[in-house]
Amino acid sequence: MTNIKDVALHCGVAISTVSRVLNDHPDVSEETREKVLRAVQELHYIPNNSARNLVRTTSDSIALLVKGVNNPFFSKIIKAIEREITLRGYTLELHHMDTAEDELRIGAQLANDRKLIGILFLGGRFNYSPEEMALINVPSVFCTYTNTFGNLDAGSYSSVAIDDKQAARDAVETLVSLGHRKIAILTDNDSDNSISELRFQGYKDALATHSIPFDSNLVACTGTFSDMRAIYEATSKLIARDDTFTAIFAIADLMAIAAIKALNDHGKRVPENCSVVAIDGLELSEYTLPTLTTLVQPAEEMGLVCAKTIIELIEHPGKNRQFTFHTVLRPGGSVGRLNA
């Protein structure tokens, strides 16, 4: 059966030229176009669908790869991304993947299979290497990503994130300023090379600033950002291990909500017996009892900048940028001054 190579040989042009003709690319001379179309006919070359996919060089699709379980914070970002992408005339393809999967490998394969014009990554590791980045051969933007544990050149990637370490320091500062020194942390993971580890480091930094000794007994790893039962159980174990802490820094709002429930079920009322502070700033946590004291991430703005950045990269290739957003403390009812 005739293939694209045969057509190219027959015409004395490059395979890519045949591909350009078959895909109606503008930069082909009329003479070449006719020669190729004639050869296609004479050789009975049938560009079937899979063959066409191989020669197709583009679509109008930007994929959003979401790593990990949906949470309300991600939902807000996704909606902002989808709105801007659609408004600008592109199409958003949504793909979820499990935390165990590798986002760069999956992204590279998707870009190839789907002829994507861009990829947005949401959630993931913070330790990409230049070799890994080279897998992705379309414009990409990493949302909620910082290259803290990797070694990428600033010019080689685009990202949108908060300063996770600073947000964690601010959270702990809030507790210290109210007299707390026995402060536990509720984190997904303390060494995941990602958000959790960074916030864990911010927690330790803040303790060190105030000469508060770090106590590994006060670290509760949940293994999840959104499985409320697992978070509840991790908090219960923490209480069983050492119930002398007077405050908890939970690295996400949903974690704080499950923790408050666990504390309550163990006879510790928030904020009377234990203060709780978190990072996220979900609207929801303004309506829980008690309301949550939390550092607000500007989810909508982050999603919008993420979408604008990928479109900018697609339309005017080349200039990578990293955006860092600030979090703002939203006072709630979950913290109180420590009674000495």
Place this chain on the structure above:
Amino acid sequence: MTNIKDVALHCGVAISTVSRVLNDHPDVSEETREKVLRAVQELHYIPNNSARNLVRTTSDSIALLVKGVNNPFFSKIIKAIEREITLRGYTLELHHMDTAEDELRIGAQLANDRKLIGILFLGGRFNYSPEEMALINVPSVFCTYTNTFGNLDAGSYSSVAIDDKQAARDAVETLVSLGHRKIAILTDNDSDNSISELRFQGYKDALATHSIPFDSNLVACTGTFSDMRAIYEATSKLIARDDTFTAIFAIADLMAIAAIKALNDHGKRVPENCSVVAIDGLELSEYTLPTLTTLVQPAEEMGLVCAKTIIELIEHPGKNRQFTFHTVLRPGGSVGRLNA
């Protein structure tokens, strides 16, 4: 400039035949294919990208049109849909739209512009007419839809939903069985021809069953399913208008959470001074204080069935089906027996 019509006229074939040749459809004879390709060449017909889109008859994309703001219940359904669609080798395009927009018109346009092979609708009116349905010329499945206010033949549409009226009746029954008779309702809308109205009717049915007079003073319309502030304010107004009610039926979990906060801020503790029951069964509301008594919708199963149904319709056209799921009461701490 030559167009597809000229090619068809020149060859003495239908426009759709030219389209089939240009899109490598299998059911064209070799003779016709050659005749068309020759005409394409002789007439210098250039199927540019937009023209190609007009003649392209297919893609592998199924669109998910989400009406209204994201909420955790929708997130769970969306994830289940996305997983199954991707697993089966299709692509999911995500599109959000505002509640003011018309889902069928937007869906029809998308199907055409994007050459979709199927559309899933999530959220929307419950009153489609056969004329409106005729706009959608690709397989479609309506998720969380029942044709209660429309006049579609059962054979003409596919849907996945719970029995909203029954769920509302069950919710109110739960309150009545605990001695409550002054039962308020918190609903998005009492006449939206959709979920809200149906649950409102279920509420009225249950009152009637127990000879409890309907009192319009006890109806609080929020105008939203997910804007916590608006729900909080609607509840506050309800309390200001008539605070003699001893229970609230909120038609969604998020509404109940905001209502409990409003009740609390007005000195009414839940469940001591007021019982609250809802519909949804979010995992989250098992971890609020108090935990929520709610009728659980099987979100994951609904999403899965929705995806399986659209794929079945795409692969084996013709057989429409309507699925109705049952909700199950999940007892929580937000209801109590009325002290006579």
